[in-house]
Amino acid sequence: xxxxxxxxxxxxxxGAHVALDRANFSVEAGRIVGLIGPNGAGKTxxxxxxxxxxxxxxRLQVLGREPLRDRTExxxxxxxxxxxxxxxxxxxxxxxxxxxxxxxxxxxRDRALSLLAKTGITGRRxxxxxxxxxxxxxxLALTMAIDAKLLVLDxxxxxxxxxxxxxxxxxxxxxxxxxxxxxxxxxxxxEEVENxxxxxxxxxxxxxxxxxxxxxxxxxxxxxxxxxxKLDAARxxxxxxxxxxxxxxxxxxxxxxxxxxxxxxxxHSLSVADLFVAKLSGGxx
Amino acid sequence: xxxxxxxxxxxFWENRAIWVIPTVLGxxxxxxxxxxxxxxxxxxxxxxxxxxxxxxxxxxxxTFFVVMAIYSTWYLLDCLYADRKDRSVLFWKSMPxxxxxxxxxxxxxxxIVIPAVYFAAADLTSLLMAFILSIRxxxxxxxxxxxxxxxxxxxLWLYVIVTSAIWYLPIAAYLLVVSAWAKRAVMxxxxxxxxxxxxxxxxxxxxxxxxxxxxxxxxxxxxxFRDAQGCCSWVTTVVDDKTIRTPANxxxxxxxxxxxxxxxxWIGAAIGAALIVCAIQxxxxxxxx
Numbered sequence: 001x002x003x004x005x006x007x008x009x010x011x012x013x014x015g016a017h018v019a020l021d022r023a024n025f026s027v028e029a030g031r032i033v034g035l036i037g038p039n040g041a042g043k044t045x046x047x048x049x050x051x052x053x054x055x056x057x058x059r060l061q062v063l064g065r066e067p068l069r070d071r072t073e074x075x076x077x078x079x080x081x082x083x084x085x086x087x088x089x090x091x092x093x094x095x096x097x098x099x100x101x102x103x104x105x106x107x108x109r110d111r112a113l114s115l116l117a118k119t120g121i122t123g124r125r126x127x128x129x130x131x132x133x134x135x136x137x138x139x140l141a142l143t144m145a146i147d148a149k150l151l152v153l154d155x156x157x158x159x160x161x162x163x164x165x166x167x168x169x170x171x172x173x174x175x176x177x178x179x180x181x182x183x184x185x186x187x188x189x190x191e192e193v194e195n196x197x198x199x200x201x202x203x204x205x206x207x208x209x210x211x212x213x214x215x216x217x218x219x220x221x222x223x224x225x226x227x228x229x230k231l232d233a234a235r236x237x238x239x240x241x242x243x244x245x246x247x248x249x250x251x252x253x254x255x256x257x258x259x260x261x262x263x264x265x266x267x268h269s270l271s272v273a274d275l276f277v278a279k280l281s282g283g284x285x
Numbered sequence: 286x287x288x289x290x291x292x293x294x295x296x297f298w299e300n301r302a303i304w305v306i307p308t309v310l311g312x313x314x315x316x317x318x319x320x321x322x323x324x325x326x327x328x329x330x331x332x333x334x335x336x337x338x339x340x341x342x343x344x345x346x347x348t349f350f351v352v353m354a355i356y357s358t359w360y361l362l363d364c365l366y367a368d369r370k371d372r373s374v375l376f377w378k379s380m381p382x383x384x385x386x387x388x389x390x391x392x393x394x395x396x397i398v399i400p401a402v403y404f405a406a407a408d409l410t411s412l413l414m415a416f417i418l419s420i421r422x423x424x425x426x427x428x429x430x431x432x433x434x435x436x437x438x439x440x441l442w443l444y445v446i447v448t449s450a451i452w453y454l455p456i457a458a459y460l461l462v463v464s465a466w467a468k469r470a471v472m473x474x475x476x477x478x479x480x481x482x483x484x485x486x487x488x489x490x491x492x493x494x495x496x497x498x499x500x501x502x503x504x505x506x507x508x509x510f511r512d513a514q515g516c517c518s519w520v521t522t523v524v525d526d527k528t529i530r531t532p533a534n535x536x537x538x539x540x541x542x543x544x545x546x547x548x549x550x551w552i553g554a555a556i557g558a559a560l561i562v563c564a565i566q567x568x569x570x571x572x573x574x
Contacts, residue, residue, distance in 0.1 A: 048572070051378075051379075052378075053375070053378060053572050054570065054572070055570050068569065068570075071378070071383070071384075071569075072381050072382065072383040073381070075378075075379060075380060075381040075382075076381045079379055080379050081379075082375040082379070086371075086372045086373050086374075086375045086376045087373060087376055088299065088368075088371055088373035088376070089371060090298060090299050091298065091299075091373075092298070095298055098291075099291055099294070099295060100380065102287060102288070102290075102291040103287075103288050103291050103292075103380050103381065103382055104380060104381060105381070139376070143379070
């Protein structure tokens with residue numbers, strides 16, 4: 001089965017600024033992929049290219065289609081929340097549901113209504129009367145009621161309080177996700193999505209610096225906290241990053257010799273957040 | 286077709302002015318009819334009642350038409366820009382609706398839907414005003430109730446809506462291009478390029494072809510009407526030694542054949558079509574302000 005998203009040498013520049021620099025990646029069906037990178041790394045540009053919202057160079061296929069040219073067809077099978085608070089202020093909640101039900105063949109009104117019922121937001125209110133968090137919930141209800149093969153979420157929970165964030169991710173995994181769907185998600189709060197992702201793509205300065213499944217991360221990477229006397233021995237094992245912590249130094253390794261590390265200190269596996277910081281703050285000093 | 290229907294509904298939700306302005310204008314005119322001073326002395330008694338009725342209907346319809354022209358211009362300038370300004374363009378683009386369909390829905394709203402709303406509002410207002418005025422000024426008699434005049438007015442409205450939609454297509458499409466392109470100040474951006482072109486032509490070539498072309502385009506829907514002299518039947522009335530000529534009916538004035546066979550009409554339409562393609566391309570690629 002071909003990949004759901006296939007990008008080869010995906011490049012996009014705004015004048016002199018290169019937002020995407022020959023990025024290569026693919027996303028398989030049935031995965032929940034986190035696209036993770038610092039501000040300005042090219043996350044949003046990558047998503048916009050995938051969704052047919054911007055022109056680009058290189059080859060890009062999403063659900064077998066060329067996004068910019070075939071956006072209309074693509075949007076029957078893919079849906080997205082590109083950013084928070086983009087529902088127009090004049091739109092009424094019930095009109096929004098009527099509209100999407102009217103134009104989207106895969107929209108399920110009953111589902112949207114039951115999602116909205118949980119939020120307590122009533123139909124005749126306009127977006128401008130809702131708080132930022134409520135607007136996001138309306139948008140999420142509209143989007144999650146679409147039976148799409150690909151769901152793209154760009155910072156979906158920005159502006160939501162912790163209860164709403166947790167409820168959203170629970171609903172995403174338990175009610176929405178199944179083997180027919182694929183989710184691509186960007187967020188700043190890596191810790192929050194870490195345990196629901198199956199794959200991560202790290203992006204930095206427009207390039208993909210890591211493309212890995214979470215199982216791979218746990219077997220491929222390890223860190224060891226060593227005291228000062230073992231530091232030189234530990235550095236000899238070629239860590240790719242290190243940082244001081246509580247009088248010790250934590251060193252990060254790819255494909256480490258675990259037996260050797262265990263002799264030097266306490267070994268632990270890396271969380272996505274750890275790995276992200278380690279990968280993106282450069283090599284060992 | 287279903288999608289087009291929802292897109293037009295969406296325009297009504299977003300732009301409540303589409304019906305609020307004609308409603309307010311109609312209400313204002315009805316108030317004037319109710320409480321304004323009716324000065325029948327200003328109407329020369331020699332004028333045939335047909336002329337008085339026709340004048341009344343044309344004045345009411347003309348008022349609505351002028352307001353409509355101003356509002357439609359603003360609507361076209363704002364419609365695509367507004368989506369980018371509040372970033373809702375990202376929501377609209379998450380729907381399986383092509384940019385072509387979206388742009389055409391805006392164009393159709395400006396050239397057909399809005400005129401139709403004003404047409405209905407003008408008719409309703411004229412009807413109520415005629416009713417009120419006939420009661421308030423009994424000496425008007427049946428002047429405002431000539432059925433054939435009402436019929437002519439309906440035909441005139443439809444004729445003007447269709448001919449203006451074709452004639453003003455390049456201008457409407459140009460406004461859409463500005464709306465899809467400008468980062469701010471759509472009004473300014475819509476006026477500056479034509480002015481710059483006119484001035485540049487005058488400066489470098491000392492000619493004013495562009496200015497003339499723009500002038501004919503802006504005020505040139507007269508091509509759809511026959512020149513007054515000789516073609517039509519007139520009613521002549523003498524009032525205080527002055528001869529007043531008024532048209533007996535509109536039929537002789539309409540010139541659909543001349544309008545449709547004029548190259549100017551179709552050159553304009555072709556330019557309009559090209560500009561619509563530009564607007565669609567811009568809508569496809571520009572999502573940011």
